[in-house]
Amino acid sequence: MVVTLRDVAEAAGVHPGTASRALNNPSEVNAKTAARVRRMAARLGYVPNPNARGLKTSRSNLLGVVIPDLTNPLFPPIIRGIDDTVGERGFRAVIVNTDTDLGKEVEQVQALRARQVDGLLVCTAMLHHPLFQRLQEEKFPLVYLVRTVADSHVSSVTGDDASGITMIVDHLAQLGHRHIAHIAGPQDNSAGVRRLRAFESAMSDLGLPVREGMIVIADKFQEEHGAVAARRLLDDDHQVTAIVAANDLLALGTYDTLSDRGLHCPDDVSVTGFNDMPFLDKISPPLTSINVPRYEIGAQGATLLLEALTAPQTYQPRSVQLPVQLVVRGSTRAPAAAIATGNRRRHLPAGLATSQSV
Amino acid sequence: MVVTLRDVAEAAGVHPGTASRALNNPSEVNAKTAARVRRMAARLGYVPNPNARGLKTSRSNLLGVVIPDLTNPLFPPIIRGIDDTVGERGFRAVIVNTDTDLGKEVEQVQALRARQVDGLLVCTAMLHHPLFQRLQEEKFPLVYLVRTVADSHVSSVTGDDASGITMIVDHLAQLGHRHIAHIAGPQDNSAGVRRLRAFESAMSDLGLPVREGMIVIADKFQEEHGAVAARRLLDDDHQVTAIVAANDLLALGTYDTLSDRGLHCPDDVSVTGFNDMPFLDKISPPLTSINVPRYEIGAQGATLLLEALTAPQTYQPRSVQLPVQLVVRGSTRAPAAAIATGNRRRHLPAGLATSQSV
DNA sequence: GTGAAAGCGCTAACAC
DNA sequence: GTGTTAGCGCTTTCAC
Numbered sequence: 025m026v027v028t029l030r031d032v033a034e035a036a037g038v039h040p041g042t043a044s045r046a047l048n049n050p051s052e053v054n055a056k057t058a059a060r061v062r063r064m065a066a067r068l069g070y071v072p073n074p075n076a077r078g079l080k081t082s083r084s085n086l087l088g089v090v091i092p093d094l095t096n097p098l099f100p101p102i103i104r105g106i107d108d109t110v111g112e113r114g115f116r117a118v119i120v121n122t123d124t125d126l127g128k129e130v131e132q133v134q135a136l137r138a139r140q141v142d143g144l145l146v147c148t149a150m151l152h153h154p155l156f157q158r159l160q161e162e163k164f165p166l167v168y169l170v171r172t173v174a175d176s177h178v179s180s181v182t183g184d185d186a187s188g189i190t191m192i193v194d195h196l197a198q199l200g201h202r203h204i205a206h207i208a209g210p211q212d213n214s215a216g217v218r219r220l221r222a223f224e225s226a227m228s229d230l231g232l233p234v235r236e237g238m239i240v241i242a243d244k245f246q247e248e249h250g251a252v253a254a255r256r257l258l259d260d261d262h263q264v265t266a267i268v269a270a271n272d273l274l275a276l277g278t279y280d281t282l283s284d285r286g287l288h289c290p291d292d293v294s295v296t297g298f299n300d301m302p303f304l305d306k307i308s309p310p311l312t313s314i315n316v317p318r319y320e321i322g323a324q325g326a327t328l329l330l331e332a333l334t335a336p337q338t339y340q341p342r343s344v345q346l347p348v349q350l351v352v353r354g355s356t357r358a359p360a361a362a363i364a365t366g367n368r369r370r371h372l373p374a375g376l377a378t379s380q381s382v
Numbered sequence: 383m384v385v386t387l388r389d390v391a392e393a394a395g396v397h398p399g400t401a402s403r404a405l406n407n408p409s410e411v412n413a414k415t416a417a418r419v420r421r422m423a424a425r426l427g428y429v430p431n432p433n434a435r436g437l438k439t440s441r442s443n444l445l446g447v448v449i450p451d452l453t454n455p456l457f458p459p460i461i462r463g464i465d466d467t468v469g470e471r472g473f474r475a476v477i478v479n480t481d482t483d484l485g486k487e488v489e490q491v492q493a494l495r496a497r498q499v500d501g502l503l504v505c506t507a508m509l510h511h512p513l514f515q516r517l518q519e520e521k522f523p524l525v526y527l528v529r530t531v532a533d534s535h536v537s538s539v540t541g542d543d544a545s546g547i548t549m550i551v552d553h554l555a556q557l558g559h560r561h562i563a564h565i566a567g568p569q570d571n572s573a574g575v576r577r578l579r580a581f582e583s584a585m586s587d588l589g590l591p592v593r594e595g596m597i598v599i600a601d602k603f604q605e606e607h608g609a610v611a612a613r614r615l616l617d618d619d620h621q622v623t624a625i626v627a628a629n630d631l632l633a634l635g636t637y638d639t640l641s642d643r644g645l646h647c648p649d650d651v652s653v654t655g656f657n658d659m660p661f662l663d664k665i666s667p668p669l670t671s672i673n674v675p676r677y678e679i680g681a682q683g684a685t686l687l688l689e690a691l692t693a694p695q696t697y698q699p700r701s702v703q704l705p706v707q708l709v710v711r712g713s714t715r716a717p718a719a720a721i722a723t724g725n726r727r728r729h730l731p732a733g734l735a736t737s738q739s740v
Numbered sequence: 741g742t743g744a745a746a747g748c749g750c751t752a753a754c755a756c
Numbered sequence: 757g758t759g760t761t762a763g764c765g766c767t768t769t770c771a772c
Contacts, residue, residue: 028749039759044751054757071496075436076749079764084433094465095458097660104452107479116497118476121465138429139474276664302455306634308666386765397743402767412741434765437748 027068035064047072078140087329088136089119090129091147097301098318099147102169105322106145113330115142122148130155143329145322149173149180150212165332169325172214177341179332181325183316184345185215185298189222191350192268192296192314197230199358201266201294205238207253207278209245209270216245219270219298238262242274250277251284258285265293265359272297272304275311275355290357300351310353317346385426393422405430432472436498445687446494447477448487449505455659456676457505460527463680464503471688473500480506488513501687503680507531507538508570523690527683530572535699537690539683541674542703543573547580549708550626550654550672555588557716559624559652563596565611565636567603567628574603577628577656596620600632608635609642616643623651623717630655630662633669633713648715658709668711675704 033043038057046053046061053061064070078084087110091099106117118141120132129148133155136144143165146156151174159166160178172180196204206223209216220239227234240256242249250269254277257264269275275297282289289295289309297304300315324344332339391401396415404411404419411419422428436442445468449457464475476499478490487506491513494502501523504514509532517524518536530538554562564581567574578597585592598614600607608627612635615622627633633655640647647653647667655662658673682702690697 029751030749040749041751041760042758045758048751052757057757071492073437073749074497075433075442076764077751078433079431079437079749079766080751082764094462095660097455100453100455100458104479107452107477111493116476116493118474119461119465121462134429135469135474139432302453303661303665306637306665307661308664387767388765398765399744399767400742403742406767410741415741431765434748435767437750437765438767440748 026073027070029070029072032061032065032068032070035068036061082140083142084140085115086139086141087115087117087326088133088139088141088144089117089147090133090136090144091119091121092124093121094119098170098299101318102147102322102325105319105324106326107322109323109326110330115330117145117326124148126155133159142333143167145169145325145329147171149214151214151217152212165329167325167329167332169321170215172343176343179325179328179341179343181321181328181344181346182214183314183321183348185218185348186222186225188298188314188316188348188350189219189268190226191348192298192312193223193226193230195312195350195352196266196268196294196296196356197232199266199294199356201359202232203238203263203359204232204234204266204268205240205257205262205264206234207250207257207267207269207274208239208241209274210243211241216241216270223268235262238264242270242277245271245273247273247277247280250274251280252277254278254281258287266356267293267295269295269297272299272301272311272313275313276307279307290355292360294356294359296356300349304351305353309355312353312356313351315349315351317348320346384431385428387428387430390419390423390426390428393426394419440498441500441691442498443473444497444499445473445475445684446491446497446499446502447475447505448491448494448502449477449479450482451479452477456528456657459676460505460680460683463677463682464684465680467681467684468688473688475503475684482506484513491517500691501525503527503683503687505529507572509572509575510570523687525683525687525690527679528573530701534701537683537686537699537701539679539686539702539704540572541672541679541706543576543706544580544583546656546672546674546706546708547577547626548584549706550656550670551581551584551588553670553708553710554624554626554652554654554714555590557624557652557714559717560590561596561621561717562590562592562624562626563598563615563620563622564592565608565615565625565627565632566597566599567632568601569599574599574628581626593620596622600628600635603629603631605631605635605638608632609638610635612636612639616645624714625651625653627653627655630657630659630669630671633671634665637665648713650718652714652717654714658707662709663711667713670711670714671709673707673709675706678704 029043030040033040043061046058050058089106110117122129122132145167147169149168149171153173166178168180170182172182208220211217237260240253242253250273267278269278275295278295282293287293297311297313300313304311304313387401388398391398401419404416408416432443447464468475480487480490503525505527507526507529511531524536526538528540530540566578569575595618598611600611608631625636627636633653636653640651645651655669655671658671662669662671
């Protein structure tokens with residue numbers, strides 16, 4: 025039904041073994057025969073069967089991509105970066121969603137390994153992560169994306185969380201904010217931790233006080249949890265004039281809480297996000313955020329993994345932190361007090377800043 | 383290194399062939415031995431090797447998913463629907479992006495077939511589509527999602543475009559709009575065509591006039607093209623009070639044009655979208671749209687394809703149109719004229735409705 | 741109901 | 757440089 029290597033070999037008048045070499049390691053074969061075989065292969069439209077090859081070589085030219093949830097807008101660009109990069113080199117990415125469920129993760133990774141994936145790109149890393157730690161120990165090719173693990177003997181590609189937060193804090197300070205709070209992400213992963221640490225450093229570098237209660241840790245990087253954290257923050261009033269959320273969804277949750285309380289962003293409180301999700305420029309108010317080069321993270325992570333696979337002798341694991349960019353939009357503004365001294369304060373009509381839902 | 387069927391057979395004291403049957407066709411095997419084999423398999427953590435199985439059966443348990451671009455928020459939920467559905471049955475989805483480039487599409491589909499994918503879920507269908515038409519003729523298992531082809535001898539799962547548009551038009555008419563325009567999508571695919579036809583029917587059913595120029599066809603389902611179309615619409619003024627865009631992105635483009643012209647939505651013009659993308663509730667004004675059950679489209683499409691694969695004798699191709707839902711938000715309101723007769727007209731301060739970028 | 745044997749398409753020693 | 761051989765892990769006739 026389909027043309028096999030054997031057919032090519034017959035057509036070229038050689039043994040299948042030779043045909044295989046001609047196609048894969050032409051240097052081990054007489055140039056003329058090699059050429060003949062390749063010509064025949066082309067003419068017959070021969071396409072190697074990856075199943076058979078994989079069965080023999082226990083390699084599949086398949087890479088597994090482990091993400092929490094494809095519908096989180098953070099991931100599609102990363103995956104495009106991966107796909108475009110590996111596609112050129114004959115590899116294919118296979119995506120699995122774990123929904124941040126450890127059991128599911130084990131199951132999915134197992135399924136990927138059953139498929140003989142040659143390596144894994146992991147976006148679900150927690151600081152301590154038994155599953156992937158075990159894989160690392162087995163020397164299974166692995167690259168962490170977006171988040172990394174405590175151990176540094178493995179490659180990772182992330183955005184530069186620290187400078188991102190520093191840029192944000194500097195930006196707010198420059199606007200005149202002094203009472204800046206942080207809604208931190210969960211501290212079981214590198215992004216949450218790094219951003220929190222960077223916040224503390226940046227504040228201290230500027231000589232700004234961070235009083236007890238001005239840092240609240242959200243349970244998850246999700247809107248609802250941002251809303252909860254913001255409530256806690258506002259409950260013990262710290263004259264907060266700006267809130268640095270550890271990611272965009274937490275910031276959106278903060279919006280919700282603000283409008284519940286009749287407060288307006290940015291008039292009463294400035295808010296910032298992190299990641300620069302799509303459509304942030306269209307929401308109300310448009311969210312100031314940190315753009316992380318998601319496509320690039322995918323592309324570079326894929327490149328690293330391919331290097332690990334194709335040149336294992338020379339491969340050196342490394343942690344890449346890609347530069348990020350501050351994107352100033354309408355959610356940050358000088359604090360009311362500062363405005364009073366210089367500018368005039370404009371007030372939005374009530375309700376307009378509200379993040380409406382259906 | 384990894385536990386194989388042979389190991390299981392040994393542990394259970396049976397022949398590998400028997401073990402295979404015990405696992406795949408338990409009915410052909412003594413209940414007790416079957417149970418024993420299964421117990422051993424579980425204990426040893428046996429995972430079948432799909433490569434080997436595929437080599438024998440010339441099936442890969444891999445399904446190809448052809449989409450234009452993963453970063454379009456329309457697709458991730460569809461893919462989750464597919465993935466969750468096929469994952470339970472031992473299949474895996476492999477995604478390829480075509481960027482609506484026919485050359486790329488051919489290439490990618492070829493690569494998928496080289497990988498022995500058992501079937502294809504296609505989200506890039508155009509009314510006339512030589513590539514997939516050829517596959518259909520070859521009886522290659524194929525299901526169209528979101529869009530379908532002219533030929534009806536193949537399965538497809540789409541949202542109910544016609545009722546969606548009808549609901550929108552009815553909603554606007556009920557608000558008092560009479561001069562309703564349509565920014566149609568490209569007419570090379572079923573979604574664009576069906577929505578346009580439905581618009582015409584709905585208007586005519588209500589006895590509302592559709593004058594020349596009140597329907598503009600956008601070149602692509604993209605924001606910029608929506609903006610262009612909206613400009614053309616407004617250029618020859620038709621006293622339009624409402625614009626039905628064929629999808630959400632076209633509606634967002636319409637927002638852009640309106641604010642460029644100093645017009646406000648919904649005060650001056652109501653705008654509607656289609657698809658109900660994420661975050662539509664957060665933009666300003668929140669966009670009235672049609673929610674299409676994207677996860678379900680993926681899930682049902684996958685189910686159909688699996689049926690085609692596993693029960694080809696009884697499989698009947700069918701076109702499924704899933705019910706959609708009108709989601710009313712802030713972008714639709716009674717027209718100024720209508721309001722004047724009853725309500726008071728509120729005017730937003732200039733610039734607030736503007737879709738700001740960076 | 742179960743064992744034996746063959747083979748899916750390919751690659752990688754190993755001979756020659 | 758090329759042919760031979762064996763076998764990756766599994767399924768599936770065919771005997772018994």
